[in-house]
Amino acid sequence: MTYERPWYRWYVLFILTLIYAFSYVDRQIVTILAPYLKKDMGISDAQLGLLYGTSFALFYCVFGIPLARLADGWSRVRTLALGLSFWSLMTALSGLARSFSQLGVARIGVGVGEASATPAAVSLLGDYFERSRRGTVLALYSVGVYVGAGASLIVGGSILSTWEHAYGKGHGVAPFGLVGWQATFIGVGLPGLLFALIVLLTIKEPVRGRLDAVAAKKDPHPFGSAMRSLGAMVPPWSWMHLKALGASRREYVRNWTYLLFAVLLVIFATWGTNHVLSASRKAEIGSVFGLSITSNLVQWIAIAVAVYVCSNWFQATRLGDASAHRLITGSRPFVAVTVAGAFLAFAMNAVNGFVFVYASRTLGLTAQAGLHLGIIAIIAGGAGIAVSGYLCDYAKRKHPFGRLYFVCFTASVFTGASVIQYLTHSITVFYCAYAVATLFVPMWFGPLQATTQDLVIPRLRGTAFAAFSLGPNIFGLGLGPYCVGLISDATGDLRLAILCGIAVLPVSIFSLLVASRSLLKGEEAARAELAAADAGAIEEASIGLPIEQLT
Template sequence: MAHPGATPNMSRGYRGCVLLLLMLYSLCSWADRTVLSTIGQAIKVDLKLSDVELGFLHGFAFSILYVTLSVPAARLSERFNRVNIIAGSIALWSLFTSLSGFARTFGQLLLCRIGVGVGEACGNPPAYSLITDYFGPRRRATALAIYQLGLPLGIMAGAIAGGVLTQYHGWRTAFMVLGLPGLVLALLLKLIVREVPRGHSDALAGRVATSDVSPSTWQTARRVFSIPTARHMIMGVTLFTFVNYGAGAFIAPFLVRAYALNYAEVGLIIGFAIGASNAVGTFAGGYLADHFGRSNPRAYAYVPLIGLVVATPLAIAAYLQSDWRIAVALLAAAGVIQFVYFSPTYAAIYNMVDARMRATTTALISLVASLAALVIGTVAAGALIDALSGYYFGTVEGAGFATLCPGGVAAPDAPALIQASCRAAIDQATRTGLAFCTLGLLWAAVHFILASRTITQDFARATGGPQPRSDEPPAEAAQAAV
């Protein structure tokens, strides 16, 4: 059984160092995962791809093994050293990111993206599980928010580096370079981060001790999906991810197609405007939920709810602007507001399950969200834009968009009318398709409304009584507590 005496006395500075390294792990993960969306237009033109194929590379190729391996990887994380698993996973996906730069065909790039998915499937569950054992229930959302800063900061790094490298050295160089930092970080994680017993922080906070026996996948799934709040929050995560991946895969192409910006400009815009705004929203969501959740657990549902409702019209308005500056400002505002959803959602779910269920819970959430978002969302968004491109283009001299606009652009020697028609069709199709996808955020908001109705009771059941106002341990354990 887990208890305070079984754990090392870790200083606040050391816990901060561990959290920083795990945040950098998340940063590398998202940089390698999302760089394709920033430089996708260059790949599309170079390899003469359709938007369905681009969406396939961005979503399905990455997720086909990411989805199937995440649960087995989580099961290993419940039993074995999580630090070793995290270090190995980042080394694997970083290698495949660099290898993507050597791809000469759609098939070769597809295989590399599958390799990235394999590596990333193994890393997130143990990382979440480790954080919940370093940080207590009432500071967990804030800690998870800091970890999740890796998402927007990774988008920033991937977008800026990817865009600049693609503009001046080509998209292959961008992949080769972005895979290298992860190999160094894997070594640092292995040397510095210590494994801790499962349930460490919960025991210090006076919660029920954690069993040394890891529940099965089926037991964990039954537990998680038996909780009404968790069911609705997972559905909210799934719908948000569907929109975020589906629309997000085409944000950079949208800026290129609609405003004729170059890849370096697009990378800087996504990095500094959109990435930074997501970082602010991610941290703010965790802080607000922890702050207001001390007196009202419904805050863990209200914060995401308000963010999704307010962000939806801002994002839709952005796609309809004729001035890129206004579009970017609206996207940045929407990014701040919508990304408050993440940390409160995961913290609430983790607070309702046993410590030895958390890695598997992470994998189950990823499984459900990825099946809908990564496998379907990006391909569906690409198919919608392809269909709308054909609709807006119509026919010219008996031929359609796919024939006269391979890769979304007309041949350099094509008549001016065809070149202009290609540009206009894909511009309008991308705007309309992204606006339509964004409406899914309102559906996600409905599930957070439903979660708010049961969260207080579900929190109380998870802890065996009313929620404590603080997770501070007794004075004799204060130095070791989170």
């Protein structure tokens, strides 16, 4: 078959990496457009953090689990192509936004579409490359992160400069009355629609689990499984799902406790953040029934919803999918690695979300800085991810915990370089420190993703990635940029805000050390689960219900 040819799997890896880059272009484009969005829409730094992180991350997480289930049970290629088409379209529609609310809705659509991409891609790569190369392959795939992030700065800056030169003041009327940032959204969004066709026409769907001891059984109702996964997260369907699982009264009490915690989180977190900001810094989004809605209220409602729906999923998984609970939600090393990834993503997004805003505001750099930062991001970030794959696999061969220790080292170097970057007043030192930080910050992607994949069986690969992504996205992306923006608004000091954002290194290292204590036991549990599946003892479909009840 075509997918068994040696060269073809490297072609698939190349295409999947480009898709990942496309996703990061659409995700990160807000970074370079931030000064123009602030000027035209009058939004605050906290709202920028909400726009860059929370509005995207919430729906990325909520839809990540059901779309991962769809990828695990349906065609991963088709799932990928549909998601790419949808998020590209929503990015283009962002260029038609006339208000902060409209732009926020479009960003939600980008998050929903992108939620389908990496679970499907990771699952595909698991059937194209053997386990011994998993760290290297996933690291090469993750090169797309910084290719996309750098390209967003380069392409975004180029479109902005070209548009301003052609249609700036006194240079003529722009097509459809679009300003530079609107043209940029449209320019980076539309090519993704064409690329989705390339995916459908050139990538073949391999047999699931073909490189493992046993091929995974197909889900006869993949869309039903995906909808059940979504229903298990969102009330009132989540309560109906608990009833179908025969949940005890204690489980219902537990569920209502989750809801109470979410409500209290909104109340106290919103009160606390509003309390530290002066009235002039409380940016309003609008009003409902005469009640003012601040960006802080929207932020904490979004976080509370994410926490609640993910808690529902964990509960439903624990009750209805024994394999997923043992290997994912109930696995100590898996949870510890997810926590480490969450704090590493928090620091990374604290730096990346405001790097151009900081450079233009504090160091006086112009839009040309976007080109410089983009080139550095592509070269240094791409090289860092690519090299990390080989190094972490080498470290794994030398020591059972080698990948985790490798991440401890690289995260420490990134933190030190970032401190220098945001304390210096020299533009040259700023660029050099940014290059070092960018080289090391992405080195946790491949090692931690490979670690989580080693802890699960083939039919749970996409789900495992989606579950792992909850921490980096809800906490890292959802709170990182927002907290930096909030501190900046409260203190008027963006440098202090960013330094606070990267001061989480000790938590990440502690979590990785915790994971190392039970890593071997977790890998052994995955091997035992695979052996049981091979014997036909464990055959479950989607979250919550066995195949017999689905047919």
